Amino acid sequence: MTQSIQHTAVSTSVHMGEFLTHVTIWTSLFAYAAGEAGRVNHGLKTARLVWSCGCVLYLLHVATAFHVHHGWSHASAYTHTAEQTSALVGVLWGSGIYANYAFTAIWVGEVAWWWLSPLTYRNRPRELEVTVRAVFLFMIGNGAVVFVEGPMRWLGLGLFVAVGSIWWNDVNRRRARP
Numbered sequence: 001m002t003q004s005i006q007h008t009a010v011s012t013s014v015h016m017g018e019f020l021t022h023v024t025i026w027t028s029l030f031a032y033a034a035g036e037a038g039r040v041n042h043g044l045k046t047a048r049l050v051w052s053c054g055c056v057l058y059l060l061h062v063a064t065a066f067h068v069h070h071g072w073s074h075a076s077a078y079t080h081t082a083e084q085t086s087a088l089v090g091v092l093w094g095s096g097i098y099a100n101y102a103f104t105a106i107w108v109g110e111v112a113w114w115w116l117s118p119l120t121y122r123n124r125p126r127e128l129e130v131t132v133r134a135v136f137l138f139m140i141g142n143g144a145v146v147f148v149e150g151p152m153r154w155l156g157l158g159l160f161v162a163v164g165s166i167w168w169n170d171v172n173r174r175r176a177r178p
Contacts, residue, residue: 024060025058028054036166058104077097084147136163
């Protein structure tokens, strides 16, 4: 009887961890998209808060994934990434995990910069903004479309298109300024 209760508790814990891993990433991505929409439409204070909440949710996703799936082991995360890459493209390569680490550092850095120096953040070089947007779009495309299966892939594709559209409209709006 005790083993059955322990098994149920462990099973429930794993399911809850899996649930939290998914919920935190998807809500972080939608918060990011909403923050971007607000940012390009000049709702800067609200956009910054929503965008920052997206980053916090993303960090919770990373922590949950490392705890539930990898036991806080980089080697486990590397192996998992290699297996996913192999299943998709036939190459056993785990170094994509470093792209995730870089993405994490970039988003945290972006949030810190926007809060600590909003004026310099808003007036940063256009090339830097384009580079950061490219990194985000690449990560969203891979994390929410390429490496996702089933109906969630369609949700990820919708999110990818929405973020791309937000940026496209921003670029066109900037070009139209006298």
